[in-house]
Amino acid sequence: MKKAVVRGECQAAVVEAPELTPVENWVVVKVHAAPMCAEYKSFVAGTPTAVLGHEAAGEVVAVAQPGKVKVGDRVVAMPLYGCGRCALCHSGDYIHCQQQPDFVAATGQSEGQATMAQYILKQDWLLMPLPDGVPYERGALACCGIGPSFGALQSMGVSAFDTLLITGLGPVGLGAIVNARFRGTRVIAVETVPWRAERALAMGAAAVIDPRDEGVLAQILELTGGRGVDCALDCSGNVQAERLCVDATRRKGKVAFVGECYDDLHLQISPDMIRKGLTLLGSWHYNLNEYPKIMQVIQESPLLDQLISHVMPLSEIQAAFELSASHETAKIVLQPWTSGEHT
Numbered sequence: 001m002k003k004a005v006v007r008g009e010c011q012a013a014v015v016e017a018p019e020l021t022p023v024e025n026w027v028v029v030k031v032h033a034a035p036m037c038a039e040y041k042s043f044v045a046g047t048p049t050a051v052l053g054h055e056a057a058g059e060v061v062a063v064a065q066p067g068k069v070k071v072g073d074r075v076v077a078m079p080l081y082g083c084g085r086c087a088l089c090h091s092g093d094y095i096h097c098q099q100q101p102d103f104v105a106a107t108g109q110s111e112g113q114a115t116m117a118q119y120i121l122k123q124d125w126l127l128m129p130l131p132d133g134v135p136y137e138r139g140a141l142a143c144c145g146i147g148p149s150f151g152a153l154q155s156m157g158v159s160a161f162d163t164l165l166i167t168g169l170g171p172v173g174l175g176a177i178v179n180a181r182f183r184g185t186r187v188i189a190v191e192t193v194p195w196r197a198e199r200a201l202a203m204g205a206a207a208v209i210d211p212r213d214e215g216v217l218a219q220i221l222e223l224t225g226g227r228g229v230d231c232a233l234d235c236s237g238n239v240q241a242e243r244l245c246v247d248a249t250r251r252k253g254k255v256a257f258v259g260e261c262y263d264d265l266h267l268q269i270s271p272d273m274i275r276k277g278l279t280l281l282g283s284w285h286y287n288l289n290e291y292p293k294i295m296q297v298i299q300e301s302p303l304l305d306q307l308i309s310h311v312m313p314l315s316e317i318q319a320a321f322e323l324s325a326s327h328e329t330a331k332i333v334l335q336p337w338t339s340g341e342h343t
């Protein structure tokens with residue numbers, strides 16, 4: 001089979017990899033759509049990697065034993081793995097499983113983890129049904145396209161009564177606009193890249209503020225009658241944006257973080273949390289029991305097409321990474337089985 005690799009600084013290629021064999025409840029899925037996420041970072045940094053991608057939709061093509069899926073099923077593959085036995089896995093929060101299986105030890109194979117490939121191996125219970133009529137490219141948005149922000153908005157109880165601040169309008173932040181607008185929520189966003197700001201406005205954001213402007217916090221307060229936003233969601237992973245979320249959220253409001261960040265966020269418990277009554281929460285994925293609702297967003301939101309800016313064959317991986325690194329995109333979806341001109 002074919003799969004994508006990063007060979008060096010701004011160098012990507014498609015290479016041959018061994019075929020996969022189903023083992024126990026690990027089934028083989030033929031990948032028809034593999035959205036790109038933050039993999040461009042290793043492309044830009046020049047970190048060689050042969051495991052690219054964690055988002056996919058496709059078709060079950062081989063199973064080792066009767067189980068939760070059968071050959072021919074159209075599915076969305078959830079990211080990562082879980083033990084399938086602990087309380088977190090049973091409750092649908094498998095992404096936080098503390099006994100995540102070692103892929104190579106569990107499958108006896110080194111290939112099959114990366115979704116930027118023609119096939120993957122996945123535990124059958126992490127393959128969610130893709131309804132008839134939903135194209136693979138759209139279904140695959142139930143991974144990081146709209147998944148993390150859906151989980152965060154559910155946890156914060158965001159509704160049509162709220163104004164939501166979204167910091168960072170990469171594909172996850174733009175996905176947050178899809179979820180927010182589906183709920184009738186007013187959106188104020190913060191983003192530096194003009195392409196993304198324009199896309200956000202086209203998708204219904206009420207305002208997009210450049211964080212390099214003077215008085216960003218003052219602008220947000222002015223847009224909210226001096227109170228601050230009801231809820232905030234950081235999708236940037238930038239510590240200044242995280243701090244802005246805390247400052248711009250009203251008393252008794254809620255702030256969720258989905259952008260990965262390893263920098264220190266300065267917080268003072270009394271003024272920032274106790275006196276303000278703020279709720280802070282981290283959100284990685286979403287509870288699997290919410291999958292039908294995610295699929296409802298995918299089927300009914302008029303903004304889905306704007307969240308997918310490019311659909312490209314895997315064979316054009318070099319151009320796809322260059323585009324992804326340019327930041328002038330929403331979600332880029334790779335197709336491992338098509339060839340020719342991209343759209």
Ligand SMILES: [Zn+2]
Nearest residue numbers: 083086089097
């Ligand atoms: Zn588990």
Ligand SMILES: [Zn+2]
Nearest residue numbers: 037038055144
């Ligand atoms: Zn992702």
